[in-house]
Amino acid sequence: MEPVGDRSPAADVRGDTIAAVATAPGRAALATLRVSGPATAGIAARVLRPWPLVARRATRVEVADAESGELLDDALATWFPGPHSYTGEDALELSVHGGTYIPARVLAALVAAGARPALPGEFTERAVRAGRMDLLQAEAVGELIAARSRATHRAALRQLSGALTAQLAALREGLLQVEALLAYEIDFPEEDDGPQPRARVTAAATEVLDTLARLLSTLPLAARARDGMHVVLAGAPNAGKSSLFNALLGDPRAIVSDVPGTTRDAIEALLDDAPWPLRLVDTAGLRDAADPVERLGVEVSERRLADADIVLVCADSDAALARDLTAVQQRTAARCIAVRTKVDDGVPPPAIAIGIASASVAVPSVAVSATQGHGLALLREAIRAVACEVEPEPPESQPMILRARQASALGVARQEVEAFVAAWTTEALPAPVVATHLRAAVLALDELMGTIDREEILGRVFREFCVGK
Ligand SMILES: Nc1nc2c(ncn2[C@@H]2O[C@H](COP(=O)(O)OP(=O)(O)OP(=O)(O)O)[C@@H](O)[C@H]2O)c(=O)[nH]1
Numbered sequence: 001m002e003p004v005g006d007r008s009p010a011a012d013v014r015g016d017t018i019a020a021v022a023t024a025p026g027r028a029a030l031a032t033l034r035v036s037g038p039a040t041a042g043i044a045a046r047v048l049r050p051w052p053l054v055a056r057r058a059t060r061v062e063v064a065d066a067e068s069g070e071l072l073d074d075a076l077a078t079w080f081p082g083p084h085s086y087t088g089e090d091a092l093e094l095s096v097h098g099g100t101y102i103p104a105r106v107l108a109a110l111v112a113a114g115a116r117p118a119l120p121g122e123f124t125e126r127a128v129r130a131g132r133m134d135l136l137q138a139e140a141v142g143e144l145i146a147a148r149s150r151a152t153h154r155a156a157l158r159q160l161s162g163a164l165t166a167q168l169a170a171l172r173e174g175l176l177q178v179e180a181l182l183a184y185e186i187d188f189p190e191e192d193d194g195p196q197p198r199a200r201v202t203a204a205a206t207e208v209l210d211t212l213a214r215l216l217s218t219l220p221l222a223a224r225a226r227d228g229m230h231v232v233l234a235g236a237p238n239a240g241k242s243s244l245f246n247a248l249l250g251d252p253r254a255i256v257s258d259v260p261g262t263t264r265d266a267i268e269a270l271l272d273d274a275p276w277p278l279r280l281v282d283t284a285g286l287r288d289a290a291d292p293v294e295r296l297g298v299e300v301s302e303r304r305l306a307d308a309d310i311v312l313v314c315a316d317s318d319a320a321l322a323r324d325l326t327a328v329q330q331r332t333a334a335r336c337i338a339v340r341t342k343v344d345d346g347v348p349p350p351a352i353a354i355g356i357a358s359a360s361v362a363v364p365s366v367a368v369s370a371t372q373g374h375g376l377a378l379l380r381e382a383i384r385a386v387a388c389e390v391e392p393e394p395p396e397s398q399p400m401i402l403r404a405r406q407a408s409a410l411g412v413a414r415q416e417v418e419a420f421v422a423a424w425t426t427e428a429l430p431a432p433v434v435a436t437h438l439r440a441a442v443l444a445l446d447e448l449m450g451t452i453d454r455e456e457i458l459g460r461v462f463r464e465f466c467v468g469k
């Protein structure tokens, strides 16, 4: 369900029993309700027949209103006695018929039987409190639900598996190691030729800095996974840009007509692809338009061209393609793909290679027919290949920073370690004073992992969540 604004941070410490509809409202075959807390069995006994149920096995039940005895639904119930449940508490999941009426009535019956409607993210928050998952994994659950592309889905799954947690734990361990080396320096300052010379402290701290930098460098990748690669379709009016845009999407989103200057505004759509989703942008044809509205559209096209990662330069003749490719390259630093449009018989005209080669050898070229579907798969492949060059996919083993909260905590840790290294190498301050920077870096990581300032951080993280999750 949609996130709900207000969330009292202290509410969930009460240990009462919560209930929620976990699926989105509206017409649907099924809906799921969840109950969690110490009174779950008592509440289930009042609304379900039969009860008790075999643990962790979906069982067909009747759901009834305890007060009136009215039958509400024929449903499936699964009983998860704590601690072997999502939340770590006694929990129940009900799969009822969907729509708006039945889920609302069943929730009301659960509340009448003693449950409290759950706050956004309260089930996952309880899972964190019970140690069933850590805070970063809980954030990954939020990201997983919000995922709109293969790239964000993969990144969220990686974080859910604990990859980021493991790397942060290793970082923290590294910092403790530097602290230990430093403590030795503080205790035995005179032993210059001791086993832990100053350089070892510097080297250990620099290693921590490298790991921090590697993690922080993944933040733009998360944005890329979310926003996609900007692929702008450009060219002269009537070149077939909107037709190609629609054909790539498999959906007639943009208006197509034989009147040049049909598209006036940039139209965007997200097309999921690997390694990055593609943000396709159809634009107004580039020309010196007399019509003021069309001219505005051309200005928008020029702006979109400047911001593009990849431009599909579209033209329906070889001469126009060579000319427009040059024109586009003057307006943008983006990578270009030359697209010869309206090749309905599927055979690229022999001149295409020559025309493109004279403009720029590095530009891949593809011949397509939007109406017949020829060349579309090749074009997708060409876009994918260029996208991988613009932004290579991170290795599977590299966890990504997905949220601003994570980036800012790691940023603080990096600043502190940098300040430590600067002070330590210049020997500007006594060791115990320099050591405070290391402590501050450890605290930033602890806050990130949710091991300190827990109440405030949990409140902040789960405010963004859905009810029922
Ligand atoms: N035969 C054929 N006609 C096409 C193809 N693609 C586009 N057309 C036609 O070309 C004309 C222009 O197509 P659009 O997709 O509107 O062209 P555009 O580049 O978006 O034009 P503007 O928005 O005016 O800049 C329309 O009449 C389309 O039906 C194709 O692959 N084959």
Ligand SMILES: [Mg+2]
Binding pocket: 241, 242, 243, 254, 255, 256, 262, 263, 282, 283, 284, 285
């Ligand atoms: Mg158009």
